[in-house]
Amino acid sequence: MSRGRAASRPARLCFENVVQRFRLIRERPDTLREVFTRVFRHSSHYHDFEALKGVSFEIVDGEMVGIVGRNGSGKSTTLKIIAGVYRPTSGVVTVSGKVAALIELGAGFHPDLTGRENIVLNGLLMGLSKREIRAREERILNFAELGEFIDSPIKQYSSGMILRLGFSIAMEVDPDILLIDEILAVGDVAFQQKCLARIDDFRRRKTIVYVSHSATSVRQLCDRALLLHEGVLLADGPPDEVLAAYGEILHQPVGAT
Amino acid sequence: MRSLISEIVRNRELIWALALKELRVRYKRSALGFLWALLNPLLTMLILTVVFSTVMRLQIDHYAIFLLSVLLPWTLFSQSLAYGVESIVGNGELLKKVYIAKSVFPIAAVLSNVINFFFSLIPLVILLPLMRFPFHWTWIYLPVPLLGLVLFALGCSFFLAMANVFFRDVAHILQVVLSAWFYVSPIIYSLDFVPARYRFFFRLNPMLYLLNGFRLSIYYGLLPSLQSAAASLGCGALGLVLGYAIFRRYQDTLVFYV
Numbered sequence: 001m002s003r004g005r006a007a008s009r010p011a012r013l014c015f016e017n018v019v020q021r022f023r024l025i026r027e028r029p030d031t032l033r034e035v036f037t038r039v040f041r042h043s044s045h046y047h048d049f050e051a052l053k054g055v056s057f058e059i060v061d062g063e064m065v066g067i068v069g070r071n072g073s074g075k076s077t078t079l080k081i082i083a084g085v086y087r088p089t090s091g092v093v094t095v096s097g098k099v100a101a102l103i104e105l106g107a108g109f110h111p112d113l114t115g116r117e118n119i120v121l122n123g124l125l126m127g128l129s130k131r132e133i134r135a136r137e138e139r140i141l142n143f144a145e146l147g148e149f150i151d152s153p154i155k156q157y158s159s160g161m162i163l164r165l166g167f168s169i170a171m172e173v174d175p176d177i178l179l180i181d182e183i184l185a186v187g188d189v190a191f192q193q194k195c196l197a198r199i200d201d202f203r204r205r206k207t208i209v210y211v212s213h214s215a216t217s218v219r220q221l222c223d224r225a226l227l228l229h230e231g232v233l234l235a236d237g238p239p240d241e242v243l244a245a246y247g248e249i250l251h252q253p254v255g256a257t
Numbered sequence: 258m259r260s261l262i263s264e265i266v267r268n269r270e271l272i273w274a275l276a277l278k279e280l281r282v283r284y285k286r287s288a289l290g291f292l293w294a295l296l297n298p299l300l301t302m303l304i305l306t307v308v309f310s311t312v313m314r315l316q317i318d319h320y321a322i323f324l325l326s327v328l329l330p331w332t333l334f335s336q337s338l339a340y341g342v343e344s345i346v347g348n349g350e351l352l353k354k355v356y357i358a359k360s361v362f363p364i365a366a367v368l369s370n371v372i373n374f375f376f377s378l379i380p381l382v383i384l385l386p387l388m389r390f391p392f393h394w395t396w397i398y399l400p401v402p403l404l405g406l407v408l409f410a411l412g413c414s415f416f417l418a419m420a421n422v423f424f425r426d427v428a429h430i431l432q433v434v435l436s437a438w439f440y441v442s443p444i445i446y447s448l449d450f451v452p453a454r455y456r457f458f459f460r461l462n463p464m465l466y467l468l469n470g471f472r473l474s475i476y477y478g479l480l481p482s483l484q485s486a487a488a489s490l491g492c493g494a495l496g497l498v499l500g501y502a503i504f505r506r507y508q509d510t511l512v513f514y515v
Contacts, residue, residue: 031426032424032426087509108355112282117281121278126355130274
């Protein structure tokens with residue numbers, strides 16, 4: 001099993017009994033008036049929802065791990081905890097090294113700025129320094145293949161162009177841990193191939209956590225897979241076994257566990 | 258407070274880039290571009306001068322300079338708050354995806370208006386000789402009241418940015434509060450115009466202390482007393498400490514509400 005092989009390498013990422021609880025607000029008291037009426041009526045307007053119910057796993061240096069599970073199983077929550085966006089309700093998360101996320105590329109782009117201006121802003125948002133960005137600008141431009149569009153405002157770009165630029169910047173962040181959330185679904189085949197080649201090159205050196213609904217890509221790319229179901233880690237092992245367990249769950253109706 | 262300083266130092270390039278972005282976006286695609294930073298306060302000054310000096314006959318020598326000396330810092334303050342209050346909510350989508358120190362957004366909102374403030378001093382400097390008004394040496398004192406005002410604006414922005422995440426009313430309330438605050442602060446008048454028995458209430462307004470140094474050094478050519486300088490810096494420091502303490506208290510939960 002891959003875990004035995006990996007045991008000698010240092011852990012990059014460790015979840016110990018991680019719980020993420022959300023306060024699900026049925027009707028958000030976005031305004032003060034709603035707060036006042038709630039106080040007077042003594043009605044409760046939320047219930048707690050546990051997106052992760054005590055999840056533990058370890059990912060070692062150089063592994064590429066796929067996370068599979070149905071919608072709402074806690075996959076994206078897991079990625080956001082790794083990225084530091086969410087602070088878990090309880091449990092211990094240890095992350096060593098720089099993390100970059102390919103989650104909804106282009107999240108930090110400003111539509112009125114040009115591609116070139118956005119490279120700088122986005123790079124800074126991802127934790128690069130100005131000097132590092134300048135040194136990588138050439139490579140980013142080459143990979144994104146935007147031609148003369150690079151000096152036009154982003155709002156004139158097609159969604160494929162925004163994706164290409166976002167991916168190029170994220171790959172140049174050169175993180176120790178790369179998080180990928182189902183982004184390759186967009187973009188044309190040629191660019192997908194290019195991205196996959198890039199990811200393949202990356203995984204030789206670094207750690208990747210990959211969230212996907214596509215069983216084929218998990219089987220092809222990953223050394224190991226995790227199966228999340230309603231916030232619980234159901235399986236952890238070689239992709240084939242985990243995907244088989246996932247296949248069984250897929251045919252259950254939602255909420256029947 | 259130490260954590261704020263280290264966050265600023267660590268993210269200085271990002272804060273600077275965000276502030277410039279704010280300005281660039283504000284003036285992009287307008288024919289006059291950056292000139293608006295100069296024209297805006299000038300036009301406001303023109304309107305207020307016509308109303309208060311010509312129509313209402315306020316007996317103040319060189320009213321335009323009297324007004325502009327505190328109108329420019331007031332604009333810095335009110336615009337900082339107006340941008341600051343939206344700074345977290347406006348970047349909510351980003352905060353949900355990437356980990357970024359949340360404090361960079363209110364700081365960048367204030368910084369962009371500080372830069373804007375320096376540009377808005379240009380028309381004042383041009384206006385002085387045109388109106389045959391002396392350029393007082395006391396201008397060198399300006400960094401002190403500016404520091405007090407910026408710290409105070411920063412504290413308010415931290416608080417407002419956070420409060421607006423939880424209650425979107427805050428942005429609307431702020432508009433009303435700012436326009437009321439403008440009239441109860443000594444901007445279009447000075448404290449001497451207020452009847453003595455009401456002055457006590459006006460002394461509760463921190464703007465009195467924060468703006469005082471600007472008018473003294475630009476218009477009167479005087480240095481403020483030590484107490485007055487201390488009051489201005491004290492208001493700024495207190496505002497920042499309180500505002501940032503509240504911001505820090507809730508900064509980890511806000512991502513669930515933006």
